[in-house]
């Protein structure tokens with residue numbers, strides 16, 4: 001099969017975007033891994049497939065596959081920004097705000113006049129069983145009313161939440177000195193995360209600025225992770241360390257995260273997380289799979 005794709009990136013997190021709005025498309029895990037393969041394929045962190053949708057109020061279906069495994073996942077924040085940029089550039093919709101659905105979330109995507117893209121990433125999920133995280137037999141340390149769970153075998157404690165996909169966030173003094181390559185995969189595949197987990201290394205710079213590195217589930221360390229930025233900032237807010245609008249410095253670029261649940265009572269914890277950042281088309285291509 002000859003497959004046309006558009007290579008895109010958002011804060012350095014890179015994607016192969018496949019337009020399946022005109023024809024149904026099923027890609028095997030091997031074909032997806034070929035697209036993700038940086039040596040013998042196209043090379044990307046994730047593959048994003050755009051499908052039409054007949055669901056009321058939904059403009060498109062948004063499917064996400066990790067490039068290294070071909071596994072379908074629930075959410076991709078940097079990809080969502082590229083999605084609306086693609087839809088606008090290709091004329092698939094005249095609207096600058098679109099609604100898309102993933103396997104388990106509906107997202108509102110907005111192409112701003114300044115060229116950046118804002119995404120309503122939905123509300124964070126704190127119920128451990130929905131992350132999922134198995135806390136059986138563990139006693140958390142409480143900070144600001146939020147739990148930090150010990151992974152004693154690794155000598156770390158993690159904040160645990162979901163943005164639709166699972167995240168574990170560790171507080172570190174200096175992201176540049178953090179053992180991301182060693183500790184990332186150990187937390188990613190820890191037995192207490194039955195669906196594995198994306199691992200955030202969060203350095204607090206001020207109450208409105210952080211530095212972040214993320215070892216992504218099934219992808220390794222990426223230059224940026226949108227859902228990881230949302231999860232890390234929400235964790236920092238709930239730990240009482242961050243205010244309601246935070247600039248996130250990643251290795252691939254800067255993202256802005258806003259959440260009305262910061263410092264709020266439990267009533268506002270279901271407020272949506274808003275992420276703003278860049279999205280760029282890099283090149284068009286075709287590959288024989």
Ligand SMILES: N[C@H](CCC[C@H](N)C(=O)O)C(=O)O
Pocket residue numbers: 013045046066073074075076077078079165166198216217218219222224225226227228
């Ligand atoms: N590796 C992630 C999916 C991509 C997330 C990331 N690229 C983002 O921008 O949110 C997972 O397995 O849940």
